[in-house]
Amino acid sequence: MKAGPWLFLGLWGLACAAPPADVLVFGRGSDSVGLDPALENDGESFKVCDNLYETLVTYDEQSTAIRPLLAHSWRVSPDRLVWTFHLRSGVSFHDGTPFNAAAMLFSLGRQFYPDHPHHQVRGAFKYWKDMGMDDIVAGMEAPDDSTFVVRLKEPNAPFLSNLAMNFCAAVSPRAVEQYGDDYFRHPVGTGPFRLVEWRKDERLVLERHEGYWGEKARLRRLIFKPVPDPSMRFLELVTGAVQGIDDLNPELIPQVQGDPSLRLLTQPGMNVGYLAMNMDKPPFDNRLVRLALNCAIDKQALVDHFYQGLAQVAKNPIPPTIWGYNDTLAAYPYDPERAKELLGQAGFPNGFETELWAMPVSRPYMPQPDKIAQAIQADLAKVGVRAQIVQWEWGTYLDKLGNGEHPLALLGWVGDNGDPDNFLYVLLDLAAAEKPAANIAFYRSEEVHQLLSEARRQPDQAARAHLYRRAQELIHRDAPWVPLVHATQTITFARPVQGFALHPTGSHWFHRVSLDR
Amino acid sequence: MRLFILKRLALALPTFAGISVLVFLMIHLVPGDPAQIMLGERADAQSVAALRAELGLDQPLYVQFTRFCADLLRGDLGYSLHTHEPVSAELARRFPATCELTFCGMLLAVGLGVGAGVLAAVRRGGLLDYLCMVGATAGISIPIFWLALMLVLLLGVQMPLLPISGRISAHLDFVPRTHFYLLDALLAGDWRALGDLLRHLVLPALALSTVPLAVIARMTRASLLEVLGEDYVRTAWAKGLRERQVIWRHALKNAFIPVLTVIALEFGYLLGGAIITETVFSWPGVGRWLFLAVQARDFRAVQGGVLLLAGVFIIVNLIADLLYAWLDPRIKYEK
Numbered sequence: 001m002k003a004g005p006w007l008f009l010g011l012w013g014l015a016c017a018a019p020p021a022d023v024l025v026f027g028r029g030s031d032s033v034g035l036d037p038a039l040e041n042d043g044e045s046f047k048v049c050d051n052l053y054e055t056l057v058t059y060d061e062q063s064t065a066i067r068p069l070l071a072h073s074w075r076v077s078p079d080r081l082v083w084t085f086h087l088r089s090g091v092s093f094h095d096g097t098p099f100n101a102a103a104m105l106f107s108l109g110r111q112f113y114p115d116h117p118h119h120q121v122r123g124a125f126k127y128w129k130d131m132g133m134d135d136i137v138a139g140m141e142a143p144d145d146s147t148f149v150v151r152l153k154e155p156n157a158p159f160l161s162n163l164a165m166n167f168c169a170a171v172s173p174r175a176v177e178q179y180g181d182d183y184f185r186h187p188v189g190t191g192p193f194r195l196v197e198w199r200k201d202e203r204l205v206l207e208r209h210e211g212y213w214g215e216k217a218r219l220r221r222l223i224f225k226p227v228p229d230p231s232m233r234f235l236e237l238v239t240g241a242v243q244g245i246d247d248l249n250p251e252l253i254p255q256v257q258g259d260p261s262l263r264l265l266t267q268p269g270m271n272v273g274y275l276a277m278n279m280d281k282p283p284f285d286n287r288l289v290r291l292a293l294n295c296a297i298d299k300q301a302l303v304d305h306f307y308q309g310l311a312q313v314a315k316n317p318i319p320p321t322i323w324g325y326n327d328t329l330a331a332y333p334y335d336p337e338r339a340k341e342l343l344g345q346a347g348f349p350n351g352f353e354t355e356l357w358a359m360p361v362s363r364p365y366m367p368q369p370d371k372i373a374q375a376i377q378a379d380l381a382k383v384g385v386r387a388q389i390v391q392w393e394w395g396t397y398l399d400k401l402g403n404g405e406h407p408l409a410l411l412g413w414v415g416d417n418g419d420p421d422n423f424l425y426v427l428l429d430l431a432a433a434e435k436p437a438a439n440i441a442f443y444r445s446e447e448v449h450q451l452l453s454e455a456r457r458q459p460d461q462a463a464r465a466h467l468y469r470r471a472q473e474l475i476h477r478d479a480p481w482v483p484l485v486h487a488t489q490t491i492t493f494a495r496p497v498q499g500f501a502l503h504p505t506g507s508h509w510f511h512r513v514s515l516d517r
Numbered sequence: 518m519r520l521f522i523l524k525r526l527a528l529a530l531p532t533f534a535g536i537s538v539l540v541f542l543m544i545h546l547v548p549g550d551p552a553q554i555m556l557g558e559r560a561d562a563q564s565v566a567a568l569r570a571e572l573g574l575d576q577p578l579y580v581q582f583t584r585f586c587a588d589l590l591r592g593d594l595g596y597s598l599h600t601h602e603p604v605s606a607e608l609a610r611r612f613p614a615t616c617e618l619t620f621c622g623m624l625l626a627v628g629l630g631v632g633a634g635v636l637a638a639v640r641r642g643g644l645l646d647y648l649c650m651v652g653a654t655a656g657i658s659i660p661i662f663w664l665a666l667m668l669v670l671l672l673g674v675q676m677p678l679l680p681i682s683g684r685i686s687a688h689l690d691f692v693p694r695t696h697f698y699l700l701d702a703l704l705a706g707d708w709r710a711l712g713d714l715l716r717h718l719v720l721p722a723l724a725l726s727t728v729p730l731a732v733i734a735r736m737t738r739a740s741l742l743e744v745l746g747e748d749y750v751r752t753a754w755a756k757g758l759r760e761r762q763v764i765w766r767h768a769l770k771n772a773f774i775p776v777l778t779v780i781a782l783e784f785g786y787l788l789g790g791a792i793i794t795e796t797v798f799s800w801p802g803v804g805r806w807l808f809l810a811v812q813a814r815d816f817r818a819v820q821g822g823v824l825l826l827a828g829v830f831i832i833v834n835l836i837a838d839l840l841y842a843w844l845d846p847r848i849k850y851e852k
Contacts, residue, residue, distance in 0.1 A: 019688035030809065033600050129564075184601075200610060201801035203687045225687040227799045228809065232682050235669060239677055242687070395553030402562075436562045 021515055022220040024497065027233045027242035031201050031226040034184030037169040038111050041126050046166050047508045048224060051206055052094075053169035053189035056085050056104065056148070057160060064270070064418025064504055065323050065461065066160055070099065070170060070190065071148070076459045080155035081138075085148045091213045093172035094194035101142030106173040108150075112137055118176055127167035131416065136162075155457035157464055161419035192217040192511035201226055218499065218514035237262065237492060243515065244493040244500070246508075250308035250367070253490075261495050267502040268312045268321050269489040272423065273365035273412035275376065275482040276441040281407050288346035290479040293408075294332040296339035296383045297376055297482055305375065306368050307487060314483035316472050317423055321504035323461065324420040324468035329476050339383040351384020357401070357409035361394045365412035365487045372484075373410060402436030409440060410484075418505050420468040425452045428475060443480035525838060529831045536827045537820075541585055544816040545578060551598070551814045572598065585820070594821035599813045604821035608803060612825065613696035614684060615802035618795070619787045621718050622725035626787075627780060630730040631769075634737025634776075639764060641742065649734060656731030665724040665797040672720060680717050682799035689713055721798040725791060729783035736779045740772040747771075773844055781837035785830040 019025060032045040037053050040046065058069040068074075071085035091099040110118040111125040112133065128134070136159050138151040152159065162168060175188035187195055192214070193206035204224040208217040225242055227233040230249040236242045238259075248256065248264070256264045277284040277293065284290060299313040315331035318324070343351060358373035359366065366372060373389050380387045387408065392400060401409055415422050426432060430449045432439035448471050455467035475481075491502060499512040552568040569575045573584060588595060594604035637649040673681035684698060685691055691710045693701045699718075702711040744750060745768055753763045791804035799805070803822055810818035842848045 019686075023688050025687045199693075199801075200607075201805070202684060221688075223687045225683065225799075227682050228805065229797055229799070231666070232669070232797065232799060235674055236682055239674055239681065241680060241682070395550040398553055399550075 020220075022218075023223065024219050024221070024244065024510070024513060024515060025223045025225055025242045026510075027225050027227045027236050027245040029226065029228055029230070029233070029247050032198075032204060032224070035187035035195065035198075036184040037166040037171065037187075037189075038107070038125050038128065039121060039184055040166070041130075043506065044226075048195075048204060048206070049166045049169065049187070049189075050191075050507045051193040051222065051510050052187050052191045052195060053166065053171070054191050055164050055166070055169050056087075057164050059164055059418055059503065059505060059507070061501060061503070063321065063323055064161070066164055069164075070104075080457065080459055081152050083150045083152070083159070085150075087146045087148060088213065089146060091190050092211060093170075093175070093188050093190050094209055094211075095172050095175055095188045096211075097172045097174045097188075099170055099190050100145040101148040102145070103170055103173055104148045105140060105142040106176070107171045108140060108168060110176070111167070112140065118180075121181065125167070127165065127416075131162050131165070131167070133159075133162065155459070157456055157459050157461075158417065158419040158421040160459075161417040161422070165417050193222055196221075215511070217511040219510065222510050222513075234492075237494065240494065243497050244491065246489075246491045248490050248492050250310050253308055253310065256492055263493050263495055263497070265491045265493070265500065265502050266310065266488050267504065268319055268486050269364070270319055270321060270415035270418060270504045270506065271365040271412060271487055272314055272317055272319060273363075273372075273410070273484045273487065274314070274317070275484060276401075276406075276409050276411060277480060277482070278404055278407050278409070278440070278442055279444075279480055280404055280442045283346065283348060283352055284407060286346050287478060288342050289348065291332065292339040292342035292346065292383065293380070293385070294479050294482050295335045295342065296385070297379045297484070298334045299484055300334070302372055302375055303485055306372050307485065310488040310490065311485040312488065314486050315476075317428060317475060317481065317483055318420050318468075318472070319415075319486040319504070322415065322418060322420055322423070324465040326469040326472040326476075328469075329472060332479075336379075336382050343383060343385075348384070351386060353386045353388070354407045355390045356380070356387035357390045357392075357397070357406040359394070359397060359410055360391050363412055364414055365485070366410065367487075369410055376410075399436070401440045402438070404435060404437065404440070404442055406440070411440060415505070420464075421452065421456060424448075424468065424471055424475075425456065428480065441480035443475075443478065445474060445478060448474050522835075522839070525835050529835065532831055533824075533828065537586070537589060537824060538582075540820050540823045540827075541582055544819055545581065550574070551816055554814045589824075594824075595817040597810070597815055597818045599810065599815045599818065604817055607806065607818065608821055608825050610696055611801060611803045611806050613698075614800060615788070615791055615795070615804060617697060617699055618718070618721055618725060618800055618802060619784070619791060621722040622787050622791075622794075623729070623780075623784060625722055625726040626729035626733055626783065629726075630733030631737050631776065633730075633734040635741060635764060635769065637734065637738040638741035638745065639760075646738075650738070653731040653734045656727045656734075659727065661724060661728065661793050662797055664727055665720075665794060668720050668724055669797075679719050680713075681720060684714065684717055684801055685710065686713050686717075721794050721800055724797070725787060725794045729780075729787060732779055732783055733776060736776050737772065740775045741768060744768045744772040770844060774841055777837050777840055777844065781834050784833045788826045788829060 028044060028047065030044050032048050033042050034040050034045055035048055035052065037049045054070050056069060056071040057066045060067050070088055070091065072088050074083060074085045076083055087101055093099060110116045111128040113119060136152055136156045138153045140150045142148055170190055172188035175186060176183050179186045185198065192209055192212045194209045196207045197205040206222040208220050227236055230247060233245045234249065234252050237245050256262050277290050279285050303309060303311045303313055315329060316326055356373055356377055359369040362368060377387050377389055400406065401411065413423060413427055426438055428439055428443050428448065429452050430444040433442045433444050451467050451471040455464045458464050458467065489502060489506060493500060496516045498514050498516050552565050552572060552574060556564055556568065573581055596602065597604050597607055600607065633649045637646040640646050669681045672679050680686065689710060691707065695701055698714050702714055750763060750768050753767050791802060792808050794800065795802045795804035796808045803825060807819060807822040810822060
């Protein structure tokens, strides 16, 4: 009986040990859904896949420009239809299977060929479909071990950026064959880390892949721990139970900045929050009205009040971290007097009444849409535009926007592949204005369409960047949107953690991270 | 007795069926198309239609309901829309975590609650009675999430004595066999893991137990006071029995029937309260899973989770009914 308290204290003391110095525990909002890079479509799954898998090409460390990875070089045929990738040698998967063109053909072929033995899967290859790969790709082959060829239906340059995305990663054919439908729990890639344990909702443990072909990871172990509550996640960091967290509550920023034991990294995210003006509905078919609204809204105030400064005022539809961003354009200034003048010229000296539709849910690009809508409503009232705020349930909201039932609506976009096409063509091309539309401004410019289509065909990035800059000029002139903000992404680490760099795509690469204890 | 159990079980069936209907209707009649919500900004008409067809949402409600019932009878709760795993497998993995937490919470609530109630009743009108009842009133009134955060700030952050989230430290290697981790660690003789598990249990169990603790304490006090005035207790005193015997053996046993009812009801509360507690403390149980499922509109997961909790609640109440007879021999379960 007397041994009881001692036993208890002993257990207590035994349990208090700190994690070893080459192990990093990272706290995040929720667990991964699965780890088959072609099947998943949630950020928490990709966060892990980033470290397990590799793709033919990848993004530059600071931008979304493309550089070689599993392919050391590639060339495009003169008709721009055949892309030949030359693969790196001496690369193997975590299970020892050699990486070669056949493995690449397997990884992409299972998503493309309907008769592929691993094409029928639970849930379907959503990203392959969503990125339009079935419409882009005509076929693929592996003429020899180190050459992988993709034939396209028509010239398409953004295709290369798609190849840098997780869904195009190389998976071990042997592992997919072995585990079948269960592969998402037993991922095998060529990346710097391999999976050793996954207890759902508790921890996901990666270990350094000792046979990695490149510079080996510095951490021996990388553990992902889901902590759904943002405040608790922060406290976990403060108490040292985890050494890094993401999605920091903006209200905690000053606290993090004032704590010498913590380090906050920020970067403009690859997203945009915007106010779309439905050009199919008067008075928004009038360019002067649209310009007036661009001058009437105080975007800086939105950033200061609703993003705690963690956002950048937008002047273009694409964020500045994407190549092809046109920085020479002068943003419309916040100038209510000028807005009133423009409204007068447009024939609305006393303003007009309209509806302002706002999202019912918080999104990465707009954390408090209802409050932002109220601020915009107040700004518009100052120039005589009396807007009534309208909200629908989220599913209905999207449905109605696609049908063009709104006059003014708030929405946004988070980019996928870091290519300007993924913003401009998807959101503002006339092809996207067909109902149900993603172009909810119903902006139909033949000129812009020509530029965006040419940029899709053109393989040279410099030439494409030029076309996109020109397209942004035209969009700026026509002003179908009020581009509002690009929300900033953040990540917070304990001071000893070194070597992490945020990337515009939101990728979480940990192979250079070390702990300087 | 056997007949009574059978009758009660037979009664439990319509209750369960009613809950199934309610759960089904609740999730299907609230506005919003789960397919559209799941696809978000990227939704185009074809993918929404395809997803609706895949989920069977394009069928009339009665067809969906018939299918739901047929699946339920086969024990098939379907696949979670979010994780693509069978709901039953997800529940089987998480339920043990909820059980461990609820059990520990209940242990605290009953142990401390009955103790405080008895103390207050015996020292009626004294300082102890006053303190216990003020504490109990506070315990009932404090919102559980606030209390949880206060416990975290005080015992986890200001005085970093206890871990604040999860079931076991993330860096600790531990191979569970049954998902009942305490049992696994004990059987494997893994004392380090056992200590870590116990440390992780303290704060969530404490937060979870407050409301039931307070209710049980008040009920015990009230019920015991009533019994203490009865003739047979006076007789016991007159016989010269010791206080401990009179209170614990004679009075409390009779006073315990309403307390037991409250405990059974509070058990249901604990399962519900586990949703908040598990979410705050990142406890990987059914409650947190349900919370996330509601947010993601994962209706199959919600159906499965609610049905499981409802089933447990029904069974616990049945057990309480059976315990009455043991406590009070005057209660007979016949015809």
